[in-house]
Amino acid sequence: MREVRLTAVGKPLEEAEVALPQIGSSDVLIRVVASGICHSDEHYRAGISKINRLPVTLGHEIAGRVEKAGADIKHLTPGDRVCVHYLVHCGRCEFCVRGLEQFCRTGQMIGKHRDGGYAEFIKVPGRNAFVLPDQIPFEIGAIMMCSSATAFHALNKARLKPGESIAIFGFGGLGFSALQLARAFEVGEIYVVEINPAKLALIGELGSVAIDANKGNPVEQIMDATNGKGVDVSLELIGSARTMRQAVQCLGALGRAALVGLTAESMSLFPYAEVINKEVEIIGVSDHLASEIPALIGFVQSGKLRFPPDALRFVELNAEQINASLDALQNSIEHVRTVIRLAPK
Ligand SMILES: [Zn+2]
């Protein structure tokens, strides 16, 4: 089969012809139909995120059809449409048995620790493959398995309830899904903090309150808009100490701040005034869970979570085209997602 893989950090991806993966009794072999090109793939290629196994086939946003199912697989048969949960886990350790597989001691990320979806076929454990309803196109089935799934996990971790207010810091891929999912949770007012004019306009068009951080401290703007009460939940999706601090400061009593963005900076708070006195909670969010995928598929199927078709671009399974889209991701601030589309057989 053909694949496009990372052979050296800092170098363009290369095409290779390799043997079809052999599956075990609990695995499925999937014929890839769509594979999303993610910002983190660009970080792997550039060496910003460490890769410790080379060569590796990138790609962790995958949808396709079951080609072959191992003898122990009961929920899938060849021809089924599926999307892939990207965290491969042992299923037996103290975390896996509690449904917390993101802490599995032998957990592996598809497209990083093991070969991913920039290929004609991929082998995954059967429990990582979820049936993709016919109404959801393969390309949507692929891209919803990363940032949308993590946005959903963040809202779950923050215990967002109907009627509560929320402030979302950052309107990239995560924020775009978080806004729609928050609405699906039937929340009250949604505030979205941004600096990009086009994104601020879109936030308004989507019926949420755009907070322009260029026009002054977003915390003060949120406090004004909520009559000094603050919000119940905040999501930090940018990955900066400054916005993390703001995400805590804009909370009201018993508020929960979910931190999703990554940063190596340290963050400072005034413990009494900003945390203790209001009994606020600061919650870390890492990836998402297999148990959340069926509900996520449901939100997409019911149209509550949408991806505008004009925001999708397609390339072939071709190293030159994939490298060019990874280059474009380096400076991109747009809501454009590129998907590798393979011709269905
Ligand atoms: Zn991704």
Ligand SMILES: [Zn+2]
């Ligand atoms: Zn485990």
